[in-house]
Amino acid sequence: xxxxxxxxxxxxxxxxFTKSKYVMSAIIGMPLLFAIxxxxxxxxxxxxxxxxxxxxADFGQFINNLFSKAVSxxxxxxxxxxxxxxxxxSMFIVVLMLPIIIPAVTASETVVGEKERKTMEAVLAxxxxxxxxxxxxxxxxxxxxxxxxxxAAIGYIVITDIIVYPFIGQLLFPDLISMVLVFIFSPMVSxxxxxxxIMISTRVTSVRDAYQLGSLIVLPLIMLVVAEMxxxxxxxxxxxxxxxxILAVIIFIxxxxxxxxxxRERALVKMV
Amino acid sequence: xxxxxxxxxxxxxxxxxxxxxxxxxxxxxxxxxxxYSLLGPNGAGKTTSVRLLTGLLRPxxxxxxxxxxxxxxxxxxIRGKVGLLTETPAIYERLTVRQNLEFIARLxxxxxxxIRHRIEEIIDLxxxxxxxxxxxxxxxxxxxxxxxIARAMLHDPPVIFLDExxxxxAPESAKIVRDQILKLAKTEKRTFFICTxxxxxxxxxxxxxxxxxxxxxxxxxxxxELRELxxxxxxxxxxxxxxxxxxxxxxxxxxxxxxxxxxxxxxxxVIIPKIEQDTPGIIKELIHQNHSIVEVKxxxxxxxxxxxxxxxxxxxxxxxxxxxxx
Ligand SMILES: Nc1ncnc2c1ncn2[C@@H]1O[C@H](COP(=O)(O)OP(=O)(O)OP(=O)(O)O)[C@@H](O)[C@H]1O
Ligand SMILES: [Mg+2]
Numbered sequence: 059x060x061x062x063x064x065x066x067x068x069x070x071x072x073x074x075f076t077k078s079k080y081v082m083s084a085i086i087g088m089p090l091l092f093a094i095x096x097x098x099x100x101x102x103x104x105x106x107x108x109x110x111x112x113x114x115a116d117f118g119q120f121i122n123n124l125f126s127k128a129v130s131x132x133x134x135x136x137x138x139x140x141x142x143x144x145x146x147x148s149m150f151i152v153v154l155m156l157p158i159i160i161p162a163v164t165a166s167e168t169v170v171g172e173k174e175r176k177t178m179e180a181v182l183a184x185x186x187x188x189x190x191x192x193x194x195x196x197x198x199x200x201x202x203x204x205x206x207x208x209x210a211a212i213g214y215i216v217i218t219d220i221i222v223y224p225f226i227g228q229l230l231f232p233d234l235i236s237m238v239l240v241f242i243f244s245p246m247v248s249x250x251x252x253x254x255x256i257m258i259s260t261r262v263t264s265v266r267d268a269y270q271l272g273s274l275i276v277l278p279l280i281m282l283v284v285a286e287m288x289x290x291x292x293x294x295x296x297x298x299x300x301x302x303x304i305l306a307v308i309i310f311i312x313x314x315x316x317x318x319x320x321x322r323e324r325a326l327v328k329m330v
Numbered sequence: 331x332x333x334x335x336x337x338x339x340x341x342x343x344x345x346x347x348x349x350x351x352x353x354x355x356x357x358x359x360x361x362x363x364x365x366y367s368l369l370g371p372n373g374a375g376k377t378t379s380v381r382l383l384t385g386l387l388r389p390x391x392x393x394x395x396x397x398x399x400x401x402x403x404x405x406x407x408i409r410g411k412v413g414l415l416t417e418t419p420a421i422y423e424r425l426t427v428r429q430n431l432e433f434i435a436r437l438x439x440x441x442x443x444x445i446r447h448r449i450e451e452i453i454d455l456x457x458x459x460x461x462x463x464x465x466x467x468x469x470x471x472x473x474x475x476x477x478x479i480a481r482a483m484l485h486d487p488p489v490i491f492l493d494e495x496x497x498x499x500a501p502e503s504a505k506i507v508r509d510q511i512l513k514l515a516k517t518e519k520r521t522f523f524i525c526t527x528x529x530x531x532x533x534x535x536x537x538x539x540x541x542x543x544x545x546x547x548x549x550x551x552x553x554x555e556l557r558e559l560x561x562x563x564x565x566x567x568x569x570x571x572x573x574x575x576x577x578x579x580x581x582x583x584x585x586x587x588x589x590x591x592x593x594x595x596x597x598x599x600v601i602i603p604k605i606e607q608d609t610p611g612i613i614k615e616l617i618h619q620n621h622s623i624v625e626v627k628x629x630x631x632x633x634x635x636x637x638x639x640x641x642x643x644x645x646x647x648x649x650x651x652x653x654x655x656x
Contacts, residue, residue: 066436070425077424077465180420180481183384184437185410323387327343 063186064194071168071198084163085202086209089156093213096149097221104141105221112138124288128235129226139225146218146230151287153214154239157207157248158279161255165199166268169259173325182322189317196252196313203248211240235290238298243286246305251279253312260320263328331398333489333521334360334383338392341378341545352378354545355392360538362488363519365511367532370542371641376525377417379542380491383523384414396489410438413487415495419478423467427458427477430466431484438485452480457506471498479507483514489521490514496531508535529634539633543641553633560631560639565589566609567599567629571622580616599629 075081114137121144126132129143172178181191215231222230254275259268289297341353353375360366368376381387383396385405394401396408422430428449435445453459456476461469466477475498482490492511496504508531514520515537526532532539533553541549541556549556570577573596581588581600590599602608605628616623 060439062439063437066433069436070422070429070433073429074422074424175423176418177420177422179386179416179418180434181437182386183409183414183416184434185406185439186437187406322385326381326386 059193060185060187060190063184064190064197067181067186067191067194068198068201071195072201075164075167075198075202078167081163081167081202084160085206088160089206089210090213092153092156093210093217096152097214097217100149101142101145101218101221104138104145105225107138109136109138112136112141117144128233129230131226131228135226139222142222142225143230146222147235147287149218150214150231150236150239151284153210154207154244154283155276155280156210157203157244158251158276158283160203160206161199161248161252162269162272162276164202165195165252165255166259166265166272168199169195169256170262170265170268173263174265179326182326188320188322192256192313192317192320195256196249196316199252199256200245200249203252204245207240207244207248211236235287238290239283239286242302243283243290243305246302246309247279247282247286249309250305250312251275253309253316257312257316257319260316260325331362332359332395333362333364334358334366334394334396334523336383336392336394339379339382339389339394340391341375341382341387342390343378352545353382356542356545356547358394358540358547360521360523362521363515364537365515365522365524365535367524367526367536367539368542369526369529369532369539369637374542375545376542377493378545380414380493380523380525384412384491385409411487411489413482413485413490415479415482415490415492417493419474421466421469421474421477421481423465425466426464427453427462427466427469430477431481434481434484440485448484448486452484453477455506455510456480457503472500472503475499476503476507483510488519489523491523493525494527495524496526496528504531511535529632529637533633541637541640549640556633556636557630560636562603563601563631563635564605565599565629566602566605567597567625567627568616568623569625570596571624572596574621576619577616577621580619584612586612596624 075085117140122132125140125143125147128147129135132140132143135143172181186194215236219229219231255268255272258271258275262268262271286301289301336356336358339353339356339358340351342349342351356375356379358366368379370376378387382389383394383401385401385408388402397411399408399411401408422433425433431449431453432445435448440448449462450459453462456479458469458473458476458480461473466474469477475495479492479495482492495511496507499507511522511524512535515522524532524535536553538550538552539556540547549559551559567590568577573593577598578588578591581598587601588598589601591597602612609626609628613623613626
C-alpha cells in the first residue's frame with residue numbers, strides 16, 4: 059500500500075467535494091436540517107403540553123428497565139418527562155441515519171462521478187493498485203460522513219438538552235450511550251455503508267442507478283443502528299464489545315470483497 | 331532494449347452474445363527514442379492498442395512488453411513508467427490547473443520537493459502558465475488538451491503514449507506540441523507512441539508509421555519507405571506555352587497514361603513508368619517537335635493518397651461487421 063498515492067486521491071476527492079454544492083448540502087445542510095427539525099417537530103410539542111393535561115401512563119416493565127439504566131432518576135420522573143426522554147433517544151436514532159445516508163451521496167459522487175466525467179481513465183492508467191484505489195475511495199467517502207454526523211449530533215444534543223433539561227433536572231446528553239453511538243458505532247456502520255455503496259458504484263454507470271441500488275442497503279443498516287441502540291441501553295459490556303468486533307469483521311471482509319471485485323478493465327470498458 | 335514490443339497481440343471485446351476483435355495479431359517493435367505513429371480509420375483499434383500497452387486492458391491472445399516489462403505480469407510497474415494521454419482529456423474540471431497537476435505528480439510519486447518546480451516548468455512549456463490557478467473547467471478545449479498533454483509528461487516518463495494529441499489544437503499550439511515531442515525524442519531519448527489521423531503531422535514527426543485497419547497492421551515503415559510503396563504512381567506534369575492537339579497525340583502514341591489534361595491551363599499530367607530514365611528523352615523529343623515547355627515537375631504520391639488507397643483496398647466486407655458503426 060503506497061500511502062502517498064492514497065492520500066493524493068483523498069485530497070483530490072475532498073477538494074472536489076468542497077466544490078460540489080450537492081455534496082456540501084449532504085454534509086452540512088442535511089445534518090443541520092436533521093438536528094433542528096426532529097427536536098422541534100417531535101420533542102418540542104410534547105414539552106409544550108400543559109403537565110396538568112398530561113395523562114399518566116404506564117410504560118411497562120421493558121421500557122422502565124431500559125431507561126432506568128440510561129437515566130439515573132428515571133423512576134422519579136413524571137410521565138411527561140419520561141415521554142420526552144424516550145422521544146429524545148428515539149429521534150437520536152433517526153439522526154444517526156445520516157452516517158448511512160451520506161455515503162450514498164459521497165461514494166457515488168466520487169466513483170460513478172469519475173466514470174461519468176471520464177476522469178476515471180487517468181486514475182486507472184496511474185500506478186495506483188486496485189486496493190489503493192478502493193481504500194482511498196472508501197476513506198474519502200467516509201470522511202464527509204463523519205463530519206456530517208458530528209454536525210448533526212452536536213446540533214441535536216444541544217437543542218434536545220435545552221428542551222428536556224427543565225423536565226429532568228439534568229443533562230440527558232451527552233451520555234455514555236450517545237458518545238459510543240456517535241464515536242464508535244456510527245463511524246463503523248458508516249464504513250460498511252461506504253463499502254456497500256462503492257461496491258455498487260464500481261458496477262453501475264450512472265449516479266442515478268447508484269442511488270436506486272443504494273436505497274436498498276439503507277434499511278438493513280438502519281436496523282443495525284436500532285439494534286445497537288437497544289444493546290447500549292441495556293449497557294451490557296459484552297454485547298457492546300461483541301457488536302464492535304462483529305462490525306470490524308464485516309468492515310474487513312467487505313473491503314477485501316470490494317478490492318477484489320474492482321476490476322480495472324471492467325471499470326474502463328463498461329464506462330458507457 | 332526495445333521500448334515496445336508486441337507479438338500476436340490480440341484483443342476481443344465481449345459484447346452481448348458475440349465478441350468484437352478490436353486488435354488482431356499485432357506485431358510491433360519500437361526502438362527507444364523512436365517516434366512511432368499509428369495511423370488508421372475510426373474504429374481501427376488504435377486506442378485499444380494503447381490501452382493494452384499501458385496495462386489498462388488485458389490481451390485476449392498474444393502479448394507485449396514495454397521497456398522489457400510484461401504488460402500482464404508487470405502492469406503496475408509499466409503504468410508508473412509510462413505517460414498516457416487518453417483519448418478524452420480526463421481533466422478534473424473542478425480542480426485548478428495546478429491541483430490537477432499536483433494530484434498526478436503525487437500519484438506518480440514525483441518527489442515532494444520537485445513537484446512545484448516541475449509543474450511550473452511543464453506549464454511554461456505548453457504555454458498555459460497564466461491559467462495555473464483557474465479551474466480547469468474554465469479552460470478552452472485546446473487548453474484542456476494541452477493540460478492533458480502536460481500531465482502525461484509531468485513525471486518525465488521514458489515512454490509516452492499520446493492518443494490523438496493535436497486533434498483539437500490550433501496550428502500554433504500543435505506546433506508547440508510537435509516541437510516538444512521532437513526535442514524530447516532527440517535530446518532525452520524519450521520514446522513516443524502516437525495515435526493520429528493527421529497525416530501531415532505523422533509524416534513530419536514520425537521516425538516510423540504503422541497503418542492499422544480492422545485491428546491489423548497493413549503497412550509499416552518510415553514516411554519515405556511508405557511513399558516508395560506507390561512509387562509507380564508518381565505523375566509528371568508538363569506545362570506548355572501554347573497548347574496543340576499534337577501534344578496529346580505524342581503521349582498517346584508513346585503509350586503513356588494520361589492522368590490529367592487541361593487545355594486551358596495548357597497542362598498535361600502523365601505516368602512515366604521508368605521515370606528517371608525516360609523523362610529527359612521525352613522533354614528532348616517535345617522540344618524537338620517545337621513545343622515550348624514552361625514547366626516540368628514530378629508529383630510524388632502524398633502519404634494521404636497512399637494511406638487512403640491502403641485502407642480502401644483493405645475494406646473488403648467481413649463477417650463481423652460491427653466496427654462500421656463507429
Ligand atoms: N468498450 C468497448 N466495448 C466494446 N467494443 C469496443 C469498446 N471500445 C472500443 N470498441 C470497439 O473496438 C474497435 C476499436 O476501437 P478503438 O477505440 O480502439 O478504435 P480507434 O482506432 O481508436 O478509433 P478512433 O480513431 O475513432 O479513435 C471499434 O470497433 C470499437 O467499436
Ligand atoms: Mg481512438
